[in-house]
Amino acid sequence: MIEAVGLSKRYGKTLAVDNLSFTVRxxxxxxxxxxxxxxxxTTMRMILxxxxxxxxxxxxxxxxxxxxxxxxxxVGALLDAKWxxxxxxxxxxxxxxxKSNKLPAKRVDDVLEQVGLTDVANRRAGxxxxxxxxxxxxxxxxxxxxxxxxxxxxxxxxxxxxxxWIRRFMHRLAxxxxxxxxxxHLLSEMALTAQELVVIxxxxxxxxxxxxxxxxxxxxxxxxxxxxxxxxxxxxxxxxGATVRDEGESLVVSGMEIADIGELAxxxxxxxxxxxPQRGSLEEAFIQxxxxxxxxxxxxxxxxxxxxxxxxxx
Amino acid sequence: xxxxAVERIKLFTTRSPLWCALAAVGVVVGFAALIAGVDTDQxxxxxxxxxxxxxxxxxxxxxxxLAITTEYRFGTIKATFQAIPNxxxxxxxxxxxxxxxxxxxxxxxxxxxxxxxxxxxxxxxLGIDTAYEWRAVAGVGLVYALSAVIAMAVGTLIRHSAGAxxxxxxxxxxxxxxxxxxxxxxVDIQKWMPFNVANKFLTGDPDPTNRFLDGPPxxxxxxxxxxxxxxxxxxxxxxxxxxxxxxxKRDA
Numbered sequence: 001m002i003e004a005v006g007l008s009k010r011y012g013k014t015l016a017v018d019n020l021s022f023t024v025r026x027x028x029x030x031x032x033x034x035x036x037x038x039x040x041x042t043t044m045r046m047i048l049x050x051x052x053x054x055x056x057x058x059x060x061x062x063x064x065x066x067x068x069x070x071x072x073x074x075v076g077a078l079l080d081a082k083w084x085x086x087x088x089x090x091x092x093x094x095x096x097x098x099k100s101n102k103l104p105a106k107r108v109d110d111v112l113e114q115v116g117l118t119d120v121a122n123r124r125a126g127x128x129x130x131x132x133x134x135x136x137x138x139x140x141x142x143x144x145x146x147x148x149x150x151x152x153x154x155x156x157x158x159x160x161x162x163x164x165w166i167r168r169f170m171h172r173l174a175x176x177x178x179x180x181x182x183x184x185h186l187l188s189e190m191a192l193t194a195q196e197l198v199v200i201x202x203x204x205x206x207x208x209x210x211x212x213x214x215x216x217x218x219x220x221x222x223x224x225x226x227x228x229x230x231x232x233x234x235x236x237x238x239x240x241g242a243t244v245r246d247e248g249e250s251l252v253v254s255g256m257e258i259a260d261i262g263e264l265a266x267x268x269x270x271x272x273x274x275x276x277p278q279r280g281s282l283e284e285a286f287i288q289x290x291x292x293x294x295x296x297x298x299x300x301x302x303x304x305x306x307x308x309x310x311x312x313x314x
Numbered sequence: 315x316x317x318x319a320v321e322r323i324k325l326f327t328t329r330s331p332l333w334c335a336l337a338a339v340g341v342v343v344g345f346a347a348l349i350a351g352v353d354t355d356q357x358x359x360x361x362x363x364x365x366x367x368x369x370x371x372x373x374x375x376x377x378x379x380l381a382i383t384t385e386y387r388f389g390t391i392k393a394t395f396q397a398i399p400n401x402x403x404x405x406x407x408x409x410x411x412x413x414x415x416x417x418x419x420x421x422x423x424x425x426x427x428x429x430x431x432x433x434x435x436x437x438x439x440l441g442i443d444t445a446y447e448w449r450a451v452a453g454v455g456l457v458y459a460l461s462a463v464i465a466m467a468v469g470t471l472i473r474h475s476a477g478a479x480x481x482x483x484x485x486x487x488x489x490x491x492x493x494x495x496x497x498x499x500x501v502d503i504q505k506w507m508p509f510n511v512a513n514k515f516l517t518g519d520p521d522p523t524n525r526f527l528d529g530p531p532x533x534x535x536x537x538x539x540x541x542x543x544x545x546x547x548x549x550x551x552x553x554x555x556x557x558x559x560x561x562x563k564r565d566a
Contacts, residue, residue, distance in 0.1 A: 049399050050392055051565040066399040077396060083389035085328055092327035100320045100397040140393070 001026055001179055002047060002148060006056030009042050009203075016042045018203040019056065024181045024196075026147070029174045031194030031211065032183035035290050039203035040183040041079065044152050047181075048077055060148055072101040076141030077150035081133035086126025090117055090136050093125060094143060101144055111139040131162040138169070148179040155189060167193050187286040191215055201290040223258045225265075226250040226274035233270050237261065250274065317398065317407035324390075325381060325411055334377035335419050339426060341373065342366035346427035350434040357438040358431040360447045367454055367516070370423045371461055372483060374416045378462035379469035379478040381412050386473040395566045402558045409466050409554055413459040420458030424451045449539055450516050456543060457512050460550045464508070467553035470561055485509075504534065508549040511535045514542040 002024040009017040017039040024030045034040050045051040047058050049065030057064060060075055068074050084093050094108040112118045115135040120128070125136060134154060141149055151170070155163045170193060174180045184190050190197060190211065197214050199206040207214060226249060227233045234251060237244050242256035253261060258277050265272050325331050345366030350358040382405075385391040398404045428451060432440045442451055465482055472478040490507045494500040504510055514533035535542055 045392075045565070048396050050395060068399065071399060072397050079392070080389055083393045085324075085384065085388050085390050087328045087330075088324075089327070092323065096320050096323040096327070097393065097397055099316065099323060100394075102316060 001061050002058065002181060003062075004043070004047075004056070004058040007043065007046060007053055007058050008055035009039070009046060009051060010054040016203050017046070017053075020200065020203065020205055021056075022198045022205060022208050024179055024198070026179040027174060027177050028195040029170050029180045029182060029193055030196040030198060031190035032181060032198050032200070033187060033190050033286075034183075034185065034200040034206075036185050038185075038200050038290070040185075040200065041152055042203075043200075044077070044079055044150055044181075044183060047150060048075070048079070070101040070144070072097065072103070072144030072146065074144070074146050075148045075150065076144060076146040077152075078134070078137035078141045078154060079150070079152045081130065081137040084125040084133065084136060087124050089122045090125050090128070090139075091121040093136065094140060097140055097143055103144055107143055107145075111142045114142060115139045130157050131159065134158060134162065134166070138166075146178070149173055149181070151180075151182045153183055153185070155184070155186075163189075187215075187283065199289070206289060222252050222254045222278045223256065223261055224250055224252055224274060224276045224278050225261060225272060227265070227270055227272050229270050232268065233265060236264055236268050236270070240264065252278065317403055318411055320398075321404075321408045321411040324408075325415065328384075330380060330384075331377055331415065334373050334380075335415070338370040338373040338377075338419050339423050342370035342423035343426040343430050345369065347430045347434060350431040350438070358435055358440065359438075360428065360440060360442060360450055361517075363427040363431040363440070364424065364450050364454070364516070366427065367424065370419070371458060372486065374419055374458050375461050375465035375482050375486070376479050378412045378416060378465035379482060380475055382408065382466050382469040383473060383475040383478050387475060392566050401561050401566075405470060405558055405561060406554075409463050412466050413462045416462030417455040417459035420455030421452065424454035446518075449518075453516050453543075457516060457546070460512070460543075460546055461509075463550040464553050467550070467557035470557035501534070505536055508546055511537060511542045512546040515539045515546065518542065 004023075005021050007017055007020040008015065020039070020043060032040055032043070042051060043058075046053050047060070047065065060068070065071060065075070084090075091108060091112065094111065095105065097103075098105060098108050109118070109121075112121050115138050117132065117135055117139060120132065125133065128136065138151075138154070141151070149170075151166075154166050154170075158166065170180050170182060174195075182190075182193060184193075194211050196209070197211050198208050199214065209217075224247075225233065230249070230251065234244050234246075237251070237253055237256065240256060240260070243254050245252045245254075258275065262272070262275055265275075343366070346358075346363045349362050349365055353362075356362075382391075385394065394404055395401055428440055428442070431438060442448055465478075468482055469475075469478040472481065486509050490504065490509050493507060494504045496503065510533050514535035514537060517532040518535070518539040533542075537545055
């Protein structure tokens with residue numbers, strides 16, 4: 001369980017995290033969603049006691065991070081897979097971490113096995129691919145068999161296989177009853193990974209709800225209709241109180257069921273060339289919701305780009 | 315003890331500390347061999363065998379500074395503070411391990427230098443008998459250890475390898491010797507500069523008649539040798555305290 005109350009972080013004049021309060025519960029994967037620069041990494045660093053909050057506090061099972069005795073046994077975290085000395089072997093890296101929290105040396109081999117790095121354990125970590133580094137980071141997070149796990153953008157830059165592996169892994173951890181908190185700037189990824197969402201923009205909380213709620217709330221469904229008698233159809237639908245928008249040779253209807261539109265057209269004798277449900281994309285919805293809170297707008301309109309093409313980063 | 319073990323694993327699972335140690339041994343012992351071998355007029359003395367000690371000191375300080383700046387460079391300092399939230403005890407443990415290693419290097423280079431000189435000039439009288447001779451040889455480890463603590467403190471404060479190393483080298487090689495050029499007060503200031511004072515511990519001799527004057531230049535510090543060492547140790551403790559205070563206040 002992670003509880004943040006009125007958490008704030010100020011860097012000079014910018015307020016990176018602004019009076020943020022949220023709760024992360026055990027037994028499920030909670031996504032921490034926000035555009036780049038929204039304050040996700042800063043919040044995670046404050047949870048781990050690396051950065052001191054300017055205001056408010058964050059507790060893990062009621063304790064501040066710095067009060068934890070042997071913290072790796074309570075909280076495991078992967079904030080940056082590159083936080084490894086490139087000339088140290090994967091095993092040596094885990095060995096000093098294990099030693100620091102008096103964990104048995106056997107745990108090192110256990111977690112290496114768990115993430116599938118046993119064969120390369122004695123190779124220098126600097127030569128690892130991003131996917132391997134990410135696995136090493138996860139191994140480090142699992143070392144103390146912790147109840148709470150934090151991952152910052154774990155799928156950033158991974159290939160599809162790696163993404164799938166991490167997604168399954170997190171579900172397994174949550175199924176074991178652990179608290180799993182994962183940040184991402186990709187809603188489509190979170191929709192598949194997380195059951196619960198904490199959404200922030202410009203350091204402020206936008207919403208905390210289940211992923212399902214957020215997605216249905218955020219994606220408005222519309223119906224696309226094409227017909228040779230467009231004008232007639234438009235007025236007929238307009239009379240029903242639904243909103244109609246012209247889009248080239250077709251109409252986009254919102255606020256009316258697809259079946260009702262079909263029946264209305266049949267009753268009026270209007271031929272239809274197309275009648276199809278349109279589901280707003282998650283990316284559009286996300287940009288709509290966080291649009292005001294994106295810190296650096298691209299010069300071109302971002303809604304023309306799929307979210308995967310948006311600049312990645314911390 | 316756990317924290318010492320952690321820092322020991324960290325120091326010896328990368329290769330650069332060992333390379334630094336080898337380089338220090340090579341330079342200092344090599345210098346002693348050179349002097350013993352080339353100078354045919356005069357038999358080597360304990361003082362002349364220790365000529366290279368200051369070059370080795372530079373290498374040891376670079377090693378100590380890198381031990382912490384590489385942690386900042388590669389982000390492992392965050393992993394460290396995450397695993398051990400008590401930053402002071404972590405950094406004290408690191409300073410201890412680095413100092414012990416530096417001290418060991420110091421003893422190896424000092425006694426190694428005497429040994430190689432004896433090997434080259436077997437007829438030279440290189441017995442370590444007087445208090446001065448003991449300090450000049452066995453004392454090297456103490457000075458190396460304390461210097462390593464200072465270098466680590468500077469590395470913690472500056473956090474960048476290049477910045478910390480250049481500051482340390484410029485300070486020890488230039489600032490302490492050039493400060494005497496300041497009119498009127500320069501020499502008085504120099505007498506209290508920490509590395510100059512540390513040098514007094516190694517080269518100062520209460521009984522100059524027993525000394526060959528061809529060793530490394532003696533220090534002009536006014537403290538007696540053992541007070542000089544205490545002064546240098548106090549300086550190291552102050553530097554480390556400032557570094558700990560800063561590391562605790564700062565975001566990792």
